[in-house]
Amino acid sequence: MNLNMPNKLRGRRSKDNIDQLRQLLMQDASVVAPLLLGFIVVHRTNDGLCAGRIVETEAYQADDPASHTHKGVSPRNRVMFGEPGHAYVYFTYGMHYCLNVVAGKIEDGQGVLIRALEPVEGIELMKERRGIEEVIRLTNGPGKLTQALGIGLKQNGKDLLRDKHLMLLAGVPPKEVVQTKRIGITRAVDRPWRFYIKNSPFISKP
């Protein structure tokens, strides 16, 4: 697997590597969100392995009316109040799953929504799961990328730094990052917490 990442981060995870990433993710979601651009999301299932480079993210915090955690802990959002680096997967609009990386300190209730990926590995499997052929449309949206990678509620709460199936790996940081207002929400629309890699053709909306 050629994921084009620094040697020290390639292959088996070391304890130092995990601690280092955990520290990074322990910062506020609005700080973590741009840092996750360039990271690789890997999902290994019985059908095969799929991986994509993160090209678009959004930050959600507990004091944020647009966040699921705004009104405190509930059965649905409890993962977001846990250890940073875990996956918060939720089901929405009756048909779509969205993937978040829990950020901040324990009980902060912060997370980073992964809005778009650039397909890296397992593109044929992604095409099969999505039922389309165009690579550009496989993972250019939060609901699309979970479908392409085969991510659902079963993956909710997985530790992305230790799990053997759903993993987050450090990659090459992007050269230029664009920061804009978040999209698709009705509350706190003015917070500039959407980040994407400049000129990436794989983002959900320009």
Added chain:
DNA sequence: TGAGTGATTGACT
């Protein structure tokens, strides 16, 4: 127990 909502997508006018 029931109504309203939604961090979306794809099809259609």
Added chain:
DNA sequence: GTCAATCACTCAT
């Protein structure tokens, strides 16, 4: 540009 699909969750009875 508009709108339906479809259901877990939340909040108000």
